Amino acid sequence: MLDAQTTADRLTLDDMREAHERIRPHINRTPVMRSDYLDELTGAQLFFKCENFQEAGAFKVRGACNAVFGLSDEMAEKGVCTHSSGNHALSLSYAAGRRGIPCNVVMPRTAPQAKKDAVRRFGGTITECEPSTSSREATFAEVQARTGGEFVHPYNDPRVIAGQATCSAELLEQTGGVDAVIAPIGGGGMVSGTCLTVSNLAPQTAIYAAEPEQADDAYRSFKAGHIIADDAPKTVADGLLVPLKENTWHFVSKNVTDIFTASEQEIVDAMKLTWKYLRVVMEPSSAVPLATILKNPEVFKGKRVGVIITGGNVDLDKLPWIKG
Amino acid sequence: MLDAQTTADRLTLDDMREAHERIRPHINRTPVMRSDYLDELTGAQLFFKCENFQEAGAFKVRGACNAVFGLSDEMAEKGVCTHSSGNHALSLSYAAGRRGIPCNVVMPRTAPQAKKDAVRRFGGTITECEPSTSSREATFAEVQARTGGEFVHPYNDPRVIAGQATCSAELLEQTGGVDAVIAPIGGGGMVSGTCLTVSNLAPQTAIYAAEPEQADDAYRSFKAGHIIADDAPKTVADGLLVPLKENTWHFVSKNVTDIFTASEQEIVDAMKLTWKYLRVVMEPSSAVPLATILKNPEVFKGKRVGVIITGGNVDLDKLPWIKG
Structure with a gap:
């Protein structure tokens, strides 16, 4: 059984499979x-997994959902808490709402309004912070002390990584296999989950990560061989502002073929x-992979x-191609 | 075998099934x-068929595709032609492009740029007209005389209606049946196809049509019991500007339960x-059904x-909720 302290090197495919069973009633395939x-434009065959x-x-x-529904009733009693640039905050609120437990989240005041609205719609409580790692951590320490909720880190938590790993399990089933997978990288939760699943189930498949040039700490970490963290990067890709941590660095350093920037x-x-x-509505962070595929055609052709x-x-x- | 002169009363489920076989290689399910x-908001269970x-x-x-791939080689030689506010023009260009035959289309100069671009991308040739029925018909007569292509009417053509009918066949299979179906109505092609399939395969299912108040000629026709046509209605729902014709009136008058406006x-x-x-990118015309469901909750609850x-x-x- 995973807990917040399990280290990344101990995660296995069984953890992903258990997660998939646990979350199935709460997620869409x-x-x-x-x-x-887009295939013509890139010269590749692109399979978009639409999360x-x-x-x-x-x-x-x-x-x-894997973290929230894996809690014992006793642990769940005081609810959950986290910090997040947006999507983890609203997803944790969604999961907590479905279990009927409280959820407290710390979000940068600059997070998109759509993300703040969704947290509230799912029943979460927001405390705002400044858009920097340092402010986020200080504000969160106060919220966690006050509420006593179980901390579910947005990506450095093995329960979270095992949950994200279910996405590429579905992708492999739905496509019958691919030559490469590419995902955006911020803190590295999705990329780590992808590594866990793909490196075990389809070891011949290359795993790429895509990052904004203006928040390229994962890229620089990957090239340097150790974690480099920026305090307050600025990019339109608002979901990719956070740095790698030890559990995601484990997978990024071990299983990722390359990181590209745009x-x-x-x-x-x-x-x-x-x-x-x-014809899908997706956020800027989700566009980074296609941007890097277009920029590196020789890799994907x-x-x-x-x-x-x-x-x-x-x-x-406030769409980024329309001047307000 | 259907041709452009087959009347609507002779269309059968077999025509829909033949169409489905014919077009399967060229369309997405x-x-x-x-x-x-959205279920909570409306009190209904909504199944969105994402065309x-x-x-x-x-x-x-x-x-x-049903019209183009149903042509004999001899008929196909001079290509196809049509008039359309946009989506039929680009769809006919797409179908003609896949068969490798020419396609000439008459479009109002006010049609969305995205639709004009798509016609050209698929290899169609555009002749522009004024945004009125009278201008469209005059311009089209000239284009047809000049090119000699087979006219595929955007909706008053039985081959087209049989093709559109395949959509609700898939919807019924994918959902296992519904209590009601609702589609936007302009010329009535989609609604007629829906009537052909649903009134035969699921006669207990109600069929509704949804129309902009500012282009409510189908609504007024339905209430009056005969076709009423406006020459140049103006609405954000640019796909719904055209009037009913005899083949679509056949189905609308016979099988539609009610028409709502927004x-x-x-x-x-x-x-x-x-x-x-x-989180889907859809055009204003496609939003009319949800607008009328929200307006008539007692019908759909x-x-x-x-x-x-x-x-x-x-x-x-140029999104309609953003002031330019």
Whole structure:
């Protein structure tokens, strides 16, 4: 049985499978979508795993549900708490709401309104902080001390990683296998889950991560061989602001083939392309993989590539290609 | 074998089934999507059939492919032609492109840029007209005389109606049946196809149509008992500007339970709601059904309701809830 202290090296495929059984009643088996036009444009065969179609609008509901529904009744009593740039906050609120326990979240005041609204809609309570790692950690310490809830870290928690790992298990089943998988990287929760599943079930499949140039700490960490953390990066990809931690670094350093970066304009262009041709509402963070595929055609050409669309919680009044 | 002159009363389920076999290689079996939030909001169980996820972004690819791939080689030689406010034009271009024959379309100059771009991307040739029935018909007569292509009417063609009928056959299979189906109505092609399939396969299912108040000629026709046509209605729902014709009137007058209307603001609100909670990019016309469900809760409460999302070709730079 996993708890918050289990270290990443002890996670196994069985943990992913247990998570999948546990969360199945609470998540959607999201569809894999295709676009002939985007295939032509990239020269690859792209399989978009649409986690934006989760009820809470993000893959993070997998890890959050695994953590919340894995708690003993005694542990669950005081509820759960976390800090998050948005999607983990609302996903944890969603999971806690379904279990009927309280959820307290610390979010940067700059988080998209759509994400704050969703937290409240699912019954979570928000405490705002400044958009920096230091402010987030200080504010969270106060909230956790006050509420006594179980801390579910947005990505450095083995229960969360095991939950996120269920996404690529579905992707492999739905596609019959791919040559490569690519996902956005912030703290590394989705990428770590992908590593856990794919490196075991399909070891021949390359695992790539995609990151904004303006928040490229995972890229620099990967090249340097140790974790490098920025305090307050700024990018349109609001879901990718946080640094790697030891549990995600374990997977990133061990299983990731390469990390690619994209500029702000490339991210916005890829986002608009996906809205236009795949016709899905997804957030800027989810566009980083396509942006890097377009930028590195030689890596992906002729390949079957799974692309994780991580979330779809966007402020529809403030789209990044429309000047306000 | 259907041709352009077959009258609507002679269409059967076998025509729909033949169409389904014919078009299967060229269309997507689009997913049916759910949203707990929209269910709560309406008190109904909504099953959204997402035809915006066709490669061409609209259900119209079903009827267009049935017409184009049903042509003899001799008939196909001079290509096809049509007039359309957008989605039939680009769908016919898509179908003609896949068969490798020419396609000439007449479109109002006010049609969304996204739709004009798609026609050209699929290899169609556009001749523009003024946004009125009279201008469209005059311009089209000239284009048809010049090219000699086979005319595939956007909706008053039995081959097209049989193609559109395949959509609700899939919906019934995917949902295991519903209490009601609702689709937007312009010329009535989708609604007629729905009538053909649903009145035969699931006669207990109610069939509703949804129309903009500002282009409510089908509503007024339905209440009056004969076709009423407006020359140049104006609404944000750019796909619903055309009047009923005899083949669609046949089905609308015989099989439709009721027609509901919604205001421009109600349509835009429903569009934004769907983008936000279902996270699909769909066009204003596709939002009219949800707008009327929200307006007539007593009709839909507690019911299983199939909602046809007819298309997703939108100008992303000009969203109706963002003042430009």
